[in-house]
Amino acid sequence: MDGGTSCRAAAAHFEVSTSSAIRWRRLAPQHGQVVARPRGGDRHSGKIGAHGDFIKGLVTELGDITLVEVQARLMERGAPVGIVTVHRFFARHGIMRKKNLGTRSSKIGPTS
Template identity: 40%
Template structure:
């Protein structure tokens, strides 16, 4: 997993830019990208601090979780609708989610998608 560059390095780079060095020159001098220097300056201007934000993690599941009831209703009374059927039902309501988003929602809420016909109980031993 990637790591954010140190705050010390960020402060030194931003100090060089504040002293008059262009972004590209400061970036080359400290071995970072010019885009990173621009992002650090923006963060420093907006927050007053060049510290990095949080890395990784789930940042978008809140969107589908806000519509939990609509997703559960789209599953139907037997909770047997396919993911594509759920997507189509939600799209009619103006809620557009990707296949993977719905799949991860189901995994978080322990909703299984296995479809297989029921089998008769075995007389000798229970079948699994």
């Protein structure tokens, strides 16, 4: 676009919308070069990460607390997060929530 090409022509060449080419052209002087921001990644961990000590305290205090109960406690604190966000927090911090089966299975063997 710096070589005298119009934004419309550049948009057609790169198969993007004209408005997108115009936005890119406006960004060039601000940043020195025009590059796309990284795509994907985790955008939500900061929201729940701020409550990390609280969550770890709950797990320590109430060992058998469920993800739904953690989510409800966070909502009470004004942090509306999804259940998947809570699950990912647990996974990221190595907090395992596995049911303890106290009884053996009643199945003896394969049935024919």
